[in-house]
Structures are given as C-alpha cells and as structure tokens.
Amino acid sequence: MKQGSRTALVVDAILRKISSRALQPGEKLPSIRGFASTMQVSPSTVVEAYDHLAAEGTIFARRGAGFFVGRSTQPFAVSEVGPQLDRSVDPFWVSRQSLDAAPDALKPGCGWLPADWMPNTAMRQALRNLGRSDDALLSDYGSTQGALNLRRLLARQFIDEGLNVGPDQVLLTPSGTQAIDLICRFLLRPGDTVLVDDPCYFNFQALLRAHRVELVCVPLTQSGPDIELFEQALIQHKPSLYITNSALHNPTGATLSPQVAHRVLNLATSHDLVIIEDDIFAAFEPSPSPRLVTMEGLDRVIRIGSFSKTLSASVRCGYITARADWIEALTDLQVATNFGGPSPVATELIYSVLSNGSYRKHMEALRNRLTKHRREVATRLTSLGVTPWLMPRGGFYLWCSLPEQVNAADLAKATLVENIVLAPGNVFSVSQSMTSFMRFNVSQMSDPKVFEVLERGLEAR
Amino acid sequence: MKQGSRTALVVDAILRKISSRALQPGEKLPSIRGFASTMQVSPSTVVEAYDHLAAEGTIFARRGAGFFVGRSTQPFAVSEVGPQLDRSVDPFWVSRQSLDAAPDALKPGCGWLPADWMPNTAMRQALRNLGRSDDALLSDYGSTQGALNLRRLLARQFIDEGLNVGPDQVLLTPSGTQAIDLICRFLLRPGDTVLVDDPCYFNFQALLRAHRVELVCVPLTQSGPDIELFEQALIQHKPSLYITNSALHNPTGATLSPQVAHRVLNLATSHDLVIIEDDIFAAFEPSPSPRLVTMEGLDRVIRIGSFSKTLSASVRCGYITARADWIEALTDLQVATNFGGPSPVATELIYSVLSNGSYRKHMEALRNRLTKHRREVATRLTSLGVTPWLMPRGGFYLWCSLPEQVNAADLAKATLVENIVLAPGNVFSVSQSMTSFMRFNVSQMSDPKVFEVLERGLEAR
Structure with missing residues (x-):
C-alpha cells in the first residue's frame, strides 16, 4: 500500500474512526459499497483497504457478515493511558x-x-520458627482480613499514637501498593479526579492511570501541600480523593506541619474529599510528626502502610486502616480479586520479626x-x-x-x-x-x- | 420525619434524583427556594428535608454555598454490583x-x-534452605516478571505439553486469582460482556462483578460447554472474553473433549473471542486431557494457574502465559498495581518444593x-x-x-x-x-x- 494512495486514505479514515471511538471494538464496519460512495473511491479500493486492515489484525472478517473492528488487538496498555510523555x-x-x-x-x-542493611538475622530466625509451626499455617489459605496476631499488633501501635481502632478495622493486603489499589477500586470510577502532590511518588501516577482517572496536582511546600493552591484545586477540579505521604514525603522528605494538616482536613470536610495517607516511611522518623489520620480519625482519612522499607520487600504485606463499613466492603473486594487476604506465611514472618526483641x-x-x-x-x-x-x-x-x-x-x-x-x-x-x-x-x-x-x-x- | 409527609416527599424526590444519577455525586442540589417552587411546598419543608438528608450523610452543606450530593457515602460495594440475589x-x-x-x-x-494432605515435609525443607540463602533473596523486591528459576521450570513443563514458550512469556503473579484479575484489567472495560460456564467457579462471578462487566453463561455438558448454545451466546451477546477450566472443571469435574475444544476455538476465532483457560487443577489429572491453549497456541488463549491446590495456599503465587506483547503490557500493569512481581520468598519456596525429588x-x-x-x-x-x-x-x-x-x-x-x-x-x-x-x-x-x-x-x- 503506497503512502498517499487512495487505499491509504481509506485505511487512515477507518483508523481515525477507531481511535476516536466513532467505531467501537466489535462494531461492524461500513459496507464496502456505502463507504466507497462516502469516500468517493471505487469499491475495490475499499476492499483493498479492508483487506490491509484485516491482515494487520485491526479488523476481521466474519463469514457472510462483513468486517468488524477487532478487539484483541487493542487491549488496555496502562503506559498509554496518560499523556504520552x-x-x-x-x-x-x-x-x-x-x-x-x-x-x-x-x-x-x-x-x-x-x-x-535489613534485619536479616531476625528474618532467618523467623524462617526457622516457621519451619517448626503446624501444617495448617504452612498450607492453608488465611482468613479474609489476614492474620489476627499482626492486625492486633498494628492496632496496638495505632492506639499508642492516639488512633482508637481495633484489629477488625485493620485489613492486611499482599502489598502496600495493593492496599492503595484496592481503595481506588472501591472509591473511584473511570473519569473521576484525584489530587496528588507535585512532586509525588511516581507509582501513584502509574497506579492511578490504571484506574483511568484524571490527575491534578498541587505544589508541595516544605510543610505539606501549598494550602491556597490546594483549596483552589478542590474548587476548580472537584477531586474525590487525595493521596499523600504526611511524614517523610516521597520524594522530598518533607514533613506535614500541624497547621497545614488542620487546614487540609477542614478543606477535605467542606469539599467532601477522601484522603489516603500512605504511611510507609513512619518507622524512619526520629519522633512522630502530625498525621491526618490521628487528627481526624477514620471518617474520611484512610491509613495505609507496609513493611517493605524496614523489614523485607521480599516478604510482602501491606495494610489498610479505615472506617469499619469500608473495611467490610474492602474485604469483599479483596476476596473477589485475590481470593482471601495476604499469604499467612508472609504475615507470620513479618509478625515474627516485628515482635522479635532485636527489631x-x-x-x-x-x-x-x-x-x-x-x-x-x-x-x-x-x-x-x-x-x-x-x-x-x-x-x-x-x-x-x-x-x-x-x-x-x-x-x-x-x-x-x-x-x-x-x-x-x-x-x-x-x-x-x-x-x-x-x-x-x-x-x-x-x-x-x-x-x-x-x-x-x-x-x- | 413522618412517612407520607411533605418533607418525606421532598426527601424521596432527591433520593430518586441521586439514584438515577440525575444528581451526580459532588453536584450541588437545587436551591431551597427553587426546589420549593418545583415541589409546590414551602421553603421550610425543603430545609427540613435537606437537613434530614445531611444528617444521614446523603448530602452535605458547604458553608455559604448550599447543599451537595455526598461522595464518601456511596462508594463501590462489589457485592451490590450484580443482581441482588x-x-x-x-x-x-x-x-x-x-x-x-x-x-x-x-x-x-x-x-x-x-x-x-499437603507436601509439608518438602515445605519445611524449603524453609530451612531459604534460611541459608543470601540477604538479597530475603529482603529485596524481585524482578517485575518474577523469579527466573520458577519461570524456566514452568516454561519447560509447557514445552513438554507442546506449548512452545520461553520464560519471557511467563509472568508470575501474587496469586492465581490476581492473574485473572490482571488480565481482566487489561482486556475489559466496564459494560463489556464476559461468558462463563453454567455452573462455574463462584469467584469468577465475584471477580467479574468487581470489573463491572455483564455476565452471560452457557450450560456445561460433560465434555465442555454446550457448543450450539455457545455459538448462540457469541452471536447474541458478543462477549469479548470467555473464562473456563478445561480439565477437571470447577465445580463439576468435567473434562473438555477434543471435538468440543476444536469447535470452541473455531468459534472464538470467527467471533474474536479471547479465552482465559484457568488450569489450576492440572496436577490432579491422571493423564493430560485436551487444552485450548496447546491446540491454539497463545494467539487468543491465555493460560493461568497457581500452586495453591497442590503445594500451599499459604505461600501464594500464580502465573500467566500469554502472547509476548500482552505479557509486556501485563507486566507494566502489575508494576502499577503491585509494584513488581510476586514475593521472591514465596516463589523461592515454591520452586524449592517443585524441584524437590519427593514432590x-x-x-x-x-x-x-x-x-x-x-x-x-x-x-x-x-x-x-x-x-x-x-x-x-x-x-x-x-x-x-x-x-x-x-x-x-x-x-x-x-x-x-x-x-x-x-x-x-x-x-x-x-x-x-x-x-x-x-x-x-x-x-x-x-x-x-x-x-x-x-x-x-x-x-x-
């Protein structure tokens, strides 16, 4: 097929219709005669163009029924969802x-x-202990919310910080990233708007693109988001969700100040914004800094975290702390998409290292x-x-x-x-x-x- | 608020607008004066109705700006997506x-x-071996596709069955369910139609509901789907995906016959259908039965599996074998939603048991x-x-x-x-x-x- 030829013009016209979704995947293409008349070319030119598109897999012929837009050739590529940088x-x-x-x-x-630099001695000890545990721990699926011993340990930590939750409000997940992903599936629909810091952890962007949402960003200052621009963004873009790290922000290392935290929460309330506070770097702080979740409770703030940075990224596990009714729905969603909680072997290893005196x-x-x-x-x-x-x-x-x-x-x-x-x-x-x-x-x-x-x-x- | 009162009528009118999406989440409600005139009630009745809706969290007041439809009260509950059985x-x-x-x-x-009944002796041996491995295996994130040793072992098994793939066409995932979930994210959009067997594994339904797709089913015979009804379903409902177990079908234990397999594949080709063949029970067969994926190759059939049924459901890991370009895109999607592949500790334990002479x-x-x-x-x-x-x-x-x-x-x-x-x-x-x-x-x-x-x-x- 020559560039600029009549056939190429027909091919281009069809490709434009497909990319603009004027022709949907699975939809029948215009009839050869009809499209020849539309394009003011001969039917044989359209036949040639359709054959070309069928050969490259963009469309396909169904015997006696005409040509149809292919489906299997255009699945969702997450790296193409955002603007092509x-x-x-x-x-x-x-x-x-x-x-x-x-x-x-x-x-x-x-x-x-x-x-x-990681606590490998404690991990080797944990592996030895695990080898002596009973068969059920080594071979059964765990409970849907994840191991109770680890959820209890986390709940106790949270209570120490002033966040009053029981182990029932902690859901363990196979990773910290999956914790955020699960919440996004629960709260977001394609086309929703999500607010992130500028700069922010790059995988927030990758993950949110996979949810086909719009991203807006607000500049980060050394004490949290620029609060005037934050308010402007809420008014202008009406995001339903904000994802941030309050302590030791990634990539900047910034720490949220109490004043900014207070104002962020007031704006979140008046604009009905849900916040995911990703607390993955908590254990690296010399002393605890302000957290949105401890100031607000779990009404519209969700805490997530993991053990990958301090304990092991090879034994993966994350967690979600949220409102009881949300934990219930998130648990169903995790059953549907993972059949149950995280690996019991993984959670037992993590519990074992966390509760080891040397940790x-x-x-x-x-x-x-x-x-x-x-x-x-x-x-x-x-x-x-x-x-x-x-x-x-x-x-x-x-x-x-x-x-x-x-x-x-x-x-x-x-x-x-x-x-x-x-x-x-x-x-x-x-x-x-x-x-x-x-x-x-x-x-x-x-x-x-x-x-x-x-x-x-x-x-x- | 009395049932049947004027206030209740206004409340009902607003709730209907919200459930029909005439009022979107986050959208401003009609002004009190305007809606009073529409409903032919006094403004104080509308105030009372709005206050009632705000108290129960359906709407919320923004100071000086009026009332808005709440968002955080209506997130996505997967158990409510399908028909309420x-x-x-x-x-x-x-x-x-x-x-x-x-x-x-x-x-x-x-x-x-x-x-x-599980191979716990081999698993305990694997845990002891792991305790003696180097620090990197115990603490680092793994590669994005998952451990090469396990991918090589799987690829060799597949080649033995006549499916010619290299380890690059195997993607390891944190579980078999997540393997299917990842493929659904890649291939499906909300509103698409997916075909399943009747009966089929219940979690296929739960998982597909989480993707907000339409489900259609085709009766299963003792040798695979009823092929005439299968063709009718393709014509009538135009599903883009079919999920099935070919060998030892769950829940029936049925085995796909070569004739049905051949016809299913021909229909899939002529109707542009992608097939996920969930091969999780393969190791329980006395001898291999027909597989769609070995008959067709990986053009439009995707094989998934896991080790939860035969090896351990506590150490979880699944896999996907698919076309090279799809594996590439699925790997990106897994990075976005899980930051990397499955746990290296998990894949090493599984590799260790699988390659243990006693297995x-x-x-x-x-x-x-x-x-x-x-x-x-x-x-x-x-x-x-x-x-x-x-x-x-x-x-x-x-x-x-x-x-x-x-x-x-x-x-x-x-x-x-x-x-x-x-x-x-x-x-x-x-x-x-x-x-x-x-x-x-x-x-x-x-x-x-x-x-x-x-x-x-x-x-x-």
Whole structure:
C-alpha cells in the first residue's frame, strides 16, 4: 500500500474512526459499497483497504457478515493511558530500571535499602520458627482480613499514637501498593479526579492511570501541600480523593506541619474529599510528626502502610486502616480479586520479626546510620553543585536541584549506560515541572563509582 | 420525619434524583427556594428535608454555598454490583464461610485439601534452605516478571505439553486469582460482556462483578460447554472474553473433549473471542486431557494457574502465559498495581518444593488417595439419594444433585449452624438454575459427623 494512495486514505479514515471511538471494538464496519460512495473511491479500493486492515489484525472478517473492528488487538496498555510523555522517563522508568537491573548495577535512584542493611538475622530466625509451626499455617489459605496476631499488633501501635481502632478495622493486603489499589477500586470510577502532590511518588501516577482517572496536582511546600493552591484545586477540579505521604514525603522528605494538616482536613470536610495517607516511611522518623489520620480519625482519612522499607520487600504485606463499613466492603473486594487476604506465611514472618526483641534496636541503629549517610551524601552532592531542597528529618531520600541547565532525564539516561540507575525529577511530577530535580537514595551511594560517574555526567552537560 | 409527609416527599424526590444519577455525586442540589417552587411546598419543608438528608450523610452543606450530593457515602460495594440475589448464597457466601470458619469447622464445601494432605515435609525443607540463602533473596523486591528459576521450570513443563514458550512469556503473579484479575484489567472495560460456564467457579462471578462487566453463561455438558448454545451466546451477546477450566472443571469435574475444544476455538476465532483457560487443577489429572491453549497456541488463549491446590495456599503465587506483547503490557500493569512481581520468598519456596525429588511421588500418592476417596464418598452420597452428576477423572470435587425438592441453599444454611460449611449449587450459577445441586470436596469428608449432619438435614426437608 503506497503512502498517499487512495487505499491509504481509506485505511487512515477507518483508523481515525477507531481511535476516536466513532467505531467501537466489535462494531461492524461500513459496507464496502456505502463507504466507497462516502469516500468517493471505487469499491475495490475499499476492499483493498479492508483487506490491509484485516491482515494487520485491526479488523476481521466474519463469514457472510462483513468486517468488524477487532478487539484483541487493542487491549488496555496502562503506559498509554496518560499523556504520552517521553517514554524513557515516564512513571514506569524508575520501577522497571531498578527492579530489573543487573545484579551489579548501582541504584541511587531506587526506593529501598541495601540488602545487608535489613534485619536479616531476625528474618532467618523467623524462617526457622516457621519451619517448626503446624501444617495448617504452612498450607492453608488465611482468613479474609489476614492474620489476627499482626492486625492486633498494628492496632496496638495505632492506639499508642492516639488512633482508637481495633484489629477488625485493620485489613492486611499482599502489598502496600495493593492496599492503595484496592481503595481506588472501591472509591473511584473511570473519569473521576484525584489530587496528588507535585512532586509525588511516581507509582501513584502509574497506579492511578490504571484506574483511568484524571490527575491534578498541587505544589508541595516544605510543610505539606501549598494550602491556597490546594483549596483552589478542590474548587476548580472537584477531586474525590487525595493521596499523600504526611511524614517523610516521597520524594522530598518533607514533613506535614500541624497547621497545614488542620487546614487540609477542614478543606477535605467542606469539599467532601477522601484522603489516603500512605504511611510507609513512619518507622524512619526520629519522633512522630502530625498525621491526618490521628487528627481526624477514620471518617474520611484512610491509613495505609507496609513493611517493605524496614523489614523485607521480599516478604510482602501491606495494610489498610479505615472506617469499619469500608473495611467490610474492602474485604469483599479483596476476596473477589485475590481470593482471601495476604499469604499467612508472609504475615507470620513479618509478625515474627516485628515482635522479635532485636527489631527495635535494629531500627534505632538504622535511623542513626541513615542520619550519618544523609549528612555525608548531602555534603558531597553540594560540592558538585547538587543542592538538597531540604534536609529531611529521617529516611533515605534527598530531593536535590541540579546545577543550572542540567536536565535530570538526560543525566539519568547517560548514567544508565554506566549501569547506574538514577531517579530523574519528572517521573515524580504530574506537571512535568521537575526537569532539574533528582531524587537520591543515600543508602545506595557508598560505592565511589556513583560520585565519579555523577561528576563526569554533570561536567559533560 | 413522618412517612407520607411533605418533607418525606421532598426527601424521596432527591433520593430518586441521586439514584438515577440525575444528581451526580459532588453536584450541588437545587436551591431551597427553587426546589420549593418545583415541589409546590414551602421553603421550610425543603430545609427540613435537606437537613434530614445531611444528617444521614446523603448530602452535605458547604458553608455559604448550599447543599451537595455526598461522595464518601456511596462508594463501590462489589457485592451490590450484580443482581441482588439472596445475599446468604451469593458468590461470596462460600468464600467468607470457608475462609473465616472456626478452626474446628468441617468444610466439605471448601476448595482445598486438608493441611495434612499437603507436601509439608518438602515445605519445611524449603524453609530451612531459604534460611541459608543470601540477604538479597530475603529482603529485596524481585524482578517485575518474577523469579527466573520458577519461570524456566514452568516454561519447560509447557514445552513438554507442546506449548512452545520461553520464560519471557511467563509472568508470575501474587496469586492465581490476581492473574485473572490482571488480565481482566487489561482486556475489559466496564459494560463489556464476559461468558462463563453454567455452573462455574463462584469467584469468577465475584471477580467479574468487581470489573463491572455483564455476565452471560452457557450450560456445561460433560465434555465442555454446550457448543450450539455457545455459538448462540457469541452471536447474541458478543462477549469479548470467555473464562473456563478445561480439565477437571470447577465445580463439576468435567473434562473438555477434543471435538468440543476444536469447535470452541473455531468459534472464538470467527467471533474474536479471547479465552482465559484457568488450569489450576492440572496436577490432579491422571493423564493430560485436551487444552485450548496447546491446540491454539497463545494467539487468543491465555493460560493461568497457581500452586495453591497442590503445594500451599499459604505461600501464594500464580502465573500467566500469554502472547509476548500482552505479557509486556501485563507486566507494566502489575508494576502499577503491585509494584513488581510476586514475593521472591514465596516463589523461592515454591520452586524449592517443585524441584524437590519427593514432590512427584507425593503427587502420585495424592492422586491415588483422591481416587479412593472419590469412590467412597460417591457411594455414601448415593446411598443418601445424593447423586454425582459424573465421576471426574481426578481432583477432589463431586458435583451432585440432591433428592427431589431439597433446596441446597436451605440445607447449607441448616448445616452451617452445626459448624459444617457446604457449597450450594446456586453460588456457582449465573442463571441461578442449580438450586438442587451441591459441590462436595471428598478430601474434607473423613469425619463421620459430616454424613450424620447431612443425613439429618436431608431427612428434615
């Protein structure tokens, strides 16, 4: 088929109808004679065009019934749902590069601690204990809400923080991401609007795209969302949901102030906004900072969290704490989509490590180690003209601005060739305004090669 | 508020507008003065009605801006998506009753083997091995497609069956149900139509309802779907997806014949139908029976499976084998909704048991044990007037018709009081035509109490 030919014009006309949904998947195409007349071409040109489209699988012939728009050729590709940004730095970029990196890759862009910083001794002990447990724990499905011992332990922690819940209001999930996903399935419908911080954790964007919702963002300040723009966004876009990290915000490390928290909650009430507070970095705080959920209760705030950052990302488990009636409905939804709660073997391992006497000491040592690394890495980065936006109270992230005119995505692509995975700013930004920012994980920068390659990369730009 | 009062009329009018979506969630209600005029009542009556609706949380007041339809009060409840059947025997009934049963409950209605029938010795060995593995396996996220060793092992099995795939065409998931869920997210949109067997596994219905699709069903014969009604359903309802078990069909134990398989595939091609073949019971077959996926390849058939029935339901993992381009998109979707593949600790345990020399012998003994139990239970049930619809070639289910005029749901409710969980026919039936059928799990009927209670229950009816 020649470009610009009559046949190509007919092919293009049909493809436009399909992409604009004027022709739906499964729908019958116009008759050959009719469409020939519409397009002012001969019927044989239409036949040729339809044959071409059938050969490439876009449409298909049904014997004696004509041509139909194919279905199996156009399933849902989540990476195509949002605006087609530069594919190489879309919200999947860091996930795929860091999760599937070669074993010898260096990953200052990844979102987890090195394996030898994790509580592996307690985990090995937990595995030995599990090997001596009874058959049922090793082979049966667990209960629909997940293991009671772990739900009790979490509820006790929450009560200590001033959030009055029982274990019945805790639902365990197979991962923290699945906790958010389950809530999105429960609260959202395609076309709804969701508010996120700018910048925010890149996988919020990927996940929300999978729910086919509109994303709007509000700039983050060092003490939470910019409250005037937050209110404007509520008025203008009427989002039904806001997803945020209050403590040790990802990627910035910012901490929500009590004043901003109070105002966010008042606006949420007057605009009927539900909030997911993702509390995955809680254990890295030196002391507890304000939480929306402890200020408001569980009327319109949902807390989620997981153990992947502090305990193990290999044994995965997340949780949801929410209103009792929502937990009931979320449990049904989890039965439908996962047949039951998370793996009992996984929850038992996590319970076992959390209740091991050594875990508290391990976490204390880990927080001190991270404080030291944050300072050292900040100093070294600053000497390269890479400036932390703030010094976080805890955790392993430094959100930094690059020297003038350095494009973070270009730098990340260049270092990837040298087997170093970075996390360029725009993967975190719905507004795509973080071109010259970079998120660094201070725990993954002990190899001198990281700074060598970074320095070379910055000089080349 | 009195029933039939003017206020109640205004309340009803607003509720009707909300339920018909004439008033959308978040939308402003009519002004008090305007609606008073519309309804020909006084403004104070409308105020009273709005206050009542606000008090019960249906609407809410925004200071100075009027009343708005609430959002947080009406989230998505999956159990309400389908037609509201008798709630007590809906597709969630068996899941919730059997997963959350008391430890001493007897469960002839559940879908798994007793814990002491499972390969626990090999699992304990696997846990000991895991305790000696390196830190990375215990604490890091795995790769996005899941562990390569397990994908290689599965691909080799598939090649042995004649399905030519490499490990790149296998995606590991956190469970078999999540494998189906991920495919549904990929292929379906709300309002699409999906075809299932009648009867079919009850959780297919629960899962598909969560995707807000229309369900149509086709009667199952002893050798697969009734092929004439199958074709009629394709013509009449234009489903985009068909979900089935080819071997040891759940709940019937039926086996797809080569002739029916061939015709199903031809109809799928001419009607552009995608098929999910859920192969979760494969290891229970005495010898392999026909599979759609091995006859067709992976053009429009997707194979899914898991290890929950044969290896452990506590260490969960599922898999998808599909076209390479679909696996790529499904991997992105899994990153978005789960951040990465299944737990590496889980996949390592499963790989370890599968590749343990004792596993093959264990499965052989298990198949023989089940054959004996199927025969014995069938004989005892028959003596009670409970007749197996067919004698399955393998597995642990017997799909039985009850004596005339016995309602399976009533019987199940009665035995539940005596701590015995049964699986009444209609939970498996989209058409709700299986009122007098019951699924029995022969491995869960060794306690004489099961038959005593069953006999008493049947006599009472």
